[in-house]
Amino acid sequence: ASTLGESASAKGRYFGTAVAANHLGEAPYAATLNTEFNSVTPENEMKWDALEASRGSFTYGTADRIVSHAQSRGMKVRGHTLVWHSQLPGWVGSLGAGDLRTAMNNHITQVMRHYQGKIHSWDVVNEAFQDGSSGARRSSPFQDKLGNGFIEEAFRTARAADPAAKLCYNDYNTDGVNAKSNAVYAMVKDFKQRGVPIDCVGFQSHFNSQSPVPADYRQNLQRFADLGVDVQITELDIEGSGAAQASSYANVVQACLAVTRCTGITVWGVTDKYSWRASGTPLLFDGDYNKKPAYASTLAALGGG
Ligand code: G3I
Numbered sequence: 001a002s003t004l005g006e007s008a009s010a011k012g013r014y015f016g017t018a019v020a021a022n023h024l025g026e027a028p029y030a031a032t033l034n035t036e037f038n039s040v041t042p043e044n045e046m047k048w049d050a051l052e053a054s055r056g057s058f059t060y061g062t063a064d065r066i067v068s069h070a071q072s073r074g075m076k077v078r079g080h081t082l083v084w085h086s087q088l089p090g091w092v093g094s095l096g097a098g099d100l101r102t103a104m105n106n107h108i109t110q111v112m113r114h115y116q117g118k119i120h121s122w123d124v125v126n127e128a129f130q131d132g133s134s135g136a137r138r139s140s141p142f143q144d145k146l147g148n149g150f151i152e153e154a155f156r157t158a159r160a161a162d163p164a165a166k167l168c169y170n171d172y173n174t175d176g177v178n179a180k181s182n183a184v185y186a187m188v189k190d191f192k193q194r195g196v197p198i199d200c201v202g203f204q205s206h207f208n209s210q211s212p213v214p215a216d217y218r219q220n221l222q223r224f225a226d227l228g229v230d231v232q233i234t235e236l237d238i239e240g241s242g243a244a245q246a247s248s249y250a251n252v253v254q255a256c257l258a259v260t261r262c263t264g265i266t267v268w269g270v271t272d273k274y275s276w277r278a279s280g281t282p283l284l285f286d287g288d289y290n291k292k293p294a295y296a297s298t299l300a301a302l303g304g305g
Contacts, residue, residue, distance in 0.1 A: 004284075004295075005038030005075075007304030011257055014039040014076055014120075014264035015302070018235065021045050021062045023274060024069055028289040032270050039076040039120070041234070041266050042066045043276075046080055047087040052107055055091050060114055067118055078234070078266060079115060081123035081170065082108050083154045085140030097145040104142060104150070105157045112161035121166040121200055121232065124158045125151050131173055135183035151187065152196050159197035170202030170234055176214025177223070188227050202234035205252060206268070208282075209239065213248050218255035225261035235268040237275065237282035238294070246297035249284070253301035 001007040008015035016039030023029045033040070044050060045063040052058050070077050083104060095103055112122065128151055130138045137143045142150040151169070158167050169188065174181035184201065191198045201224050207213050214220065221231045233256055238248045256262035269275045273287035284295040299305055 001302075001304040002299075003304065004036045004299060004302065007299055007302035008265065009038060011303060013256065013262070013302075016040055016076070016078060016264060016266035017270050018043040018266065018268045019066050019069075019270070020274060021065045023270075024065065029270055029274075030069075032285055032289050034073055037075065037270075039078060039264060039266060040066060040070045041078040041080050043080075043269070044087065046111070047084065048082075048092065048107060049087045049089045051111055053089050055103065056106070058110055058114070067115065071118065076120045077115075077118055078232075079112075079119040079122035079165070080234075081126040082111060082158065083124060083142060083150070084126040085138060085142070086127070088141070093141045095141070095145075100141060100145050101153070104146075104154060108154060108157045109161040112158060112165065116162045117164070119162075119165055121168050121202075122158060122162075123170040123202055123234070124167045125154050126170045127172065128169075129171060129174075129180050129183050131180060133179045135179045135186075152191070155191070155197050166199040166230065167197055168200040168202045168232065168234075169198060170204065172204035172206055172235070173211065175203050175205050175207075175217055175220065177216050177220050181220055185224060185227070188224065188229060192228050198229060200230040200232055200263070202232050204235035204268075205233050205237075206235060207238040207248065208280075213238070213251050213255075217252070218258050221255060221259045221262055225259050230261045230263045231259060232263055233265040236265060237268045237277065237280075239277065239280050239282045241281055242293055245282075246293040249294040250297040250301040253298055257301070 004015040017037045019040045020043045271285045272281045
């Protein structure tokens with residue numbers, strides 16, 4: 001196969017990218033997206049501030065444009081993200097506990113029902129754990145007012161809203177075995193033991209020289225898979241250039257392919273031009289949509305070429 005999506009598909013995986021609705025009208029952006037990828041994640045358009053900026057009033061238009069673009073071309077869609085401390089409208093943070101619980105469950109239910117049947121996996125809860133050695137939860141309106149049980153409640157609400165969608169917990173700096181991934185691992189293990197609905201864990205995989213692809217990346221993905229959940233690489237980007245970047249991308253693809261339950265890879269953007277890393281070059285296509293060495297190594301690692 002000659003594209004990322006087709007090559008991944010031949011291995012039983014999807015190969016996706018984050019997409020921003022405001023770039024879909026740029027011809028080379030759309031052409032690269034349509035040719036190479038078979039799954040999309042809206043980069044910002046499904047976040048709480050985009051969908052429910054004021055309480056109870058839902059605005060789906062921009063996210064819907066991405067979903068229809070994907071659906072009309074046979075691409076899958078990942079939903080990102082229902083409950084997150086960031087890009088949260090101010091009104092959510094000023095609610096008391098009872099109202100906050102109602103608002104969280106209503107947001108999950110409304111959004112998942114709107115997209116029912118169109119989203120293969122949802123990031124139900126994003127980035128709920130702290131960095132560092134504590135393994136503790138991160139402070140957020142949900143954590144601070146609802147306590148540890150908010151994650152479990154969000155997943156139960158999500159299952160009821162759309163029983164067919166895969167429900168994921170998603171985080172960063174959990175890509176290797178470390179205190180933070182150990183804390184997520186313990187939560188997933190507990191959920192599986194108690195029958196709390198969870199189907200997948202997303203590993204964002206934002207790598208740079210300070211935080212390179214961990215040597216135990218595959219081992220970490222495998223230990224989560226062994227708990228009985230799928231694993232997905234959800235926001236992959238790797239700072240750098242040339243052969244070093246190419247080799248890191250190949251390592252990530254090989255790790256996913258080595259884990260049967262690693263169901264797909266999403267890179268966090270089509271082109272370096274629009275990466276969230278403002279001056280960085282962490283993606284597979286350069287600012288002029290030329291294929292980088294990392295593209296070739298990724299395609300080869302997927303068995304394409
Ligand atoms: O929409 C406004 C626009 O109206 C305004 O003119 C412009 C001026 O700055 O800002 C626009 O909003 C920006 C938004 O992206 C859309 O472009 C925000 O300022 C900016 O903060 C926001 O950044 C996003 C970031 O999440 C916010 O947390 C990035 O695009 C997005 O790539 C990034 O994605 C996150 C994942 O969701 C979770 N994991 C980490 C990942 C990288 O940070």
